Amino acid sequence: MSADLTELYQQVILDHNRRPRNRGRLPTANRVAHGDNPSCGDQCDVFLRLDGDRIAEISFDGSGCAISQASASLMTTQLKGKTAAEAETLYQEFHDIVTTGKEPAEISDVAAFAGVHAFPARIKCATLGWHAALNALKADATTATTESHTD
Amino acid sequence: MSADLTELYQQVILDHNRRPRNRGRLPTANRVAHGDNPSCGDQCDVFLRLDGDRIAEISFDGSGCAISQASASLMTTQLKGKTAAEAETLYQEFHDIVTTGKEPAEISDVAAFAGVHAFPARIKCATLGWHAALNALKADATTATTESHTD
Amino acid sequence: MPSWKDVRADFPILHQQVNGRPLVYLDNGATTQKPRAVIDALVRYYERDNSNVHRGLHTLSMRATDAYEGARARVAKFVNAADPAEIIFTRGTTESINLVARSYGGKLGRGDVILCTEMEHHSNLVPWQQAAKASGATLKFVPFIGANAEGGLDLEALDRLLTPQVKVFAFTHISNTLGTINPVAELCRRARAVGAVTVIDAAQSAGHAPLDVRLLGCDFLAFSGHKMCGPTGIGVLYGRFALLDQLSPDETGGGMVVSVDFEGAKWKPAPERFEAGTPNVAGAIGLGAACDYLDSLDRVAIRQHDDELARVAYEKLATLPGIRLIGPTGERGGLVSFAFEGVHAHDVVTFADEDGVALRGGHHCNQPLMRKLGLTSTTRASFYLYNTAEEIDLLVASLRRTLKFFIG
Amino acid sequence: MPSWKDVRADFPILHQQVNGRPLVYLDNGATTQKPRAVIDALVRYYERDNSNVHRGLHTLSMRATDAYEGARARVAKFVNAADPAEIIFTRGTTESINLVARSYGGKLGRGDVILCTEMEHHSNLVPWQQAAKASGATLKFVPFIGANAEGGLDLEALDRLLTPQVKVFAFTHISNTLGTINPVAELCRRARAVGAVTVIDAAQSAGHAPLDVRLLGCDFLAFSGHKMCGPTGIGVLYGRFALLDQLSPDETGGGMVVSVDFEGAKWKPAPERFEAGTPNVAGAIGLGAACDYLDSLDRVAIRQHDDELARVAYEKLATLPGIRLIGPTGERGGLVSFAFEGVHAHDVVTFADEDGVALRGGHHCNQPLMRKLGLTSTTRASFYLYNTAEEIDLLVASLRRTLKFFIG
């Protein structure tokens, strides 16, 4: 049934989980959104300082499994400095990786998430932080739940 | 499963069904009650003229299967002239007959209903008119449903 | 075209004697029998995959969730819904209608009108009476035409009744007492023109004919698994997503909330919002198997088969002395209701049972309709894919015997 | 004393491999597995007796009705109810509680108090939030004692909270997250003293211990078939008859009315008044078979077995580094919840699954409780009659592996 767990818990993921980047509440944030994964209780707040259309600063806070924490951490490193449109594109790429397992053309840390596709129940974990970030960009302070999005 | 139907549809029952006694609305009634058998839609109104504690006149009206119509018809012939207490006793006897199949000690037309006990689904039919009559005696104009009584 | 004789072999229950005679099951309007494939799906689930759904991350729970959500997708396909999220699993038609009547009914108020028809089953009538009482809305009824309701719904009256005040129009697809097939697409079209939300009671049609919610253009549609070869305790409410999304939940509790604190809760979107607590997982999976089974036979063929049996039955029954046949004289769903002068339905059913023939007698949860027809009960023979023309002959022979006994 | 090894042979699902390892099913708090006897009862019903109930007069319908009402009587005996009419069949605990919260909730008003506890499952919390909102009543909570809720309910606080304004006191028998066994008879006694109606959530106790509603002295009691070896989609609301008899129906439709006209309807008495539409007939019969099965093993023995496993598990788990064990340190129901410093429940469950061990991780529909404990999720191992001491060793070994992977 399940593939080998080392496929899922790759070194990059374990590293981000142990030492999350950009973790905490951003004092200068002018956008914030909250994400919930109701099936397991994972939560993720994403804080942005938008400078015009560009993400000048970003952080996340919350609690959840290794996959969701690592994904949120990596997401912050990916989105910093990007425009809303660029963020949307990056999310699409990430979504493709975790749902199909196809690794991206360019070498990138997000490739570590390709193993998720073999564990469909964990796709929601991997996308929780991204959903919250996109919602924050839309200045939409409503909760992002992974259940109301089609992953 | 079912006993022979001629046990159920005895001659006395067919006769009462074809030529019901005391059928119609009693114009002089001072008591009336309505009975329903919700499982099959049978209905029975019983009209009484009580003279003190005694049933001076009685009639029934309604629609239903041969068992319920014959039973109501026979019931009117049994209760006419009886006191409320006597009526209650007669009902108990009748109830014993239809639930156990034991024929009464004295020769009586009600013995024809002994076959009902082999058709438990029809016990409600056989007692519908009786329930309405007892409710009418209690000056209780509420509907008698066979479902709210333990048959 | 399926071989209807082979179909009988799929249903274990049919191969038994009742009162010493081969069972002739003609009570399909009440509930249908289950093919081996549906029974096996239940057994397989309990023997291999049983687990709670949604909240689990272990293998069995993922399998159970996939099977349950797979059943939802299967049912969505069965009625051609645009999205599996439009399929809510309930206990049956009655609960489905209660759900709409309460959730959508909560949006109604004084001055609003709920429109039903005079031929509704109690389950598509009493919930609307309750909704009207709770909201102050008025309940009105589209009448039917003819002393035996042979003329169907009065569509001219409908036009007068369908005012902009009408917020809900709830009607049956096929009448369980009359056999009338209502022009549901047309009814939806007219309702839409005044902005009324439509609720179709498809209890008698879901297992008997192709059903396409987008072709019908309805907003809600309700049906029961047990009337279409599925298990008991499972049914469906289809709801157009844009509408569902606006509705408050009906029952509340585990599984339908995003977050809860001591003060209050936030709801998940549809369909979860409407499925509080552990659902009937095995029931949903069995219903999915029933959809597969019916589609493997082809629902167009099933409709032809059932309707043809009803036509033959209608013709043969019409030759019986003192019979009154109810409902349409021409096209009808797979059932026939009738009443005899001088012999009560209850007695007819008892005699038929002695001959192994299972019929239903009574008001069929249609008391107001019965009263308008001047009846308190009818006898009903209702057909399904495993019934045969020979069984109709057995029915007619049994009825002749009954008439002979009571009338001579 | 049953031979617990033989008991495993009764459950077909247990004899399979998951991820190449023998299945160790420790998610019984979510749902239990089904013995052959229950599966067979379903098959037998569909193969021999299936028919609609109550409204039928033919042989199959009488058989189905007898079997359905027989199941009601069986369940009445299972909880020692005075009368089968006190047993209402529902989909499960959640629906049972919704039914009381709406029907009894309809009698509440401003100034009234609904009392719950801080350890309630969402299904015994959100329906009361809704009832409070609808009626204007106030919802209050009995707190628990201790940073890990190890002290159980605060009975002194209860005495202060149980004022004559309290109209309903709803509480769980066994907490599905903590394993706490509440002193329910005592809670009922105190509630009765102020005239409050009691509602017991017996979801986690019904299949695990003897249950006697008259000994407990409760007014309502709710449980689910699927958590006690029974089928999915069936549950029970027990209600004291004198109270049930005063309640308005919840859902309406066919089968629960005495008479209906276009204007309104008259209700049947309990239990029919609360069972609108075709019920889950097979489900009820399967639940009756589950009662037979559990009583054949003896519920006192089951309780000892489950609680002993939980005791052993608690002791062995306590030796793991960085573990935080939740709930009572002494007597507890057959489950243990725990959290690790630095490893999330989600990851624990995924690793355990690779070892064939089925656990649950999350908030267990207990978010407010979790929040008070300062947690967002725990891992839960919950035991039942087919679990063994060896399985606990497999659990502990799996957890050690997980800790090694994440913590080193």
Ligand SMILES: Cc1ncc(COP(=O)(O)O)c(C=O)c1O
């Ligand atoms: C037309 C119609 N509507 C509603 C129902 C109610 O269905 P259920 O009892 O499965 O809820 C029935 C079946 O009895 C029916 O025939």
Ligand SMILES: Cc1ncc(COP(=O)(O)O)c(C=O)c1O
């Ligand atoms: C304590 C408790 N109450 C209520 C429920 C809800 O039961 P169900 O989902 O069967 O309705 C559960 C089970 O999840 C439970 O553990």
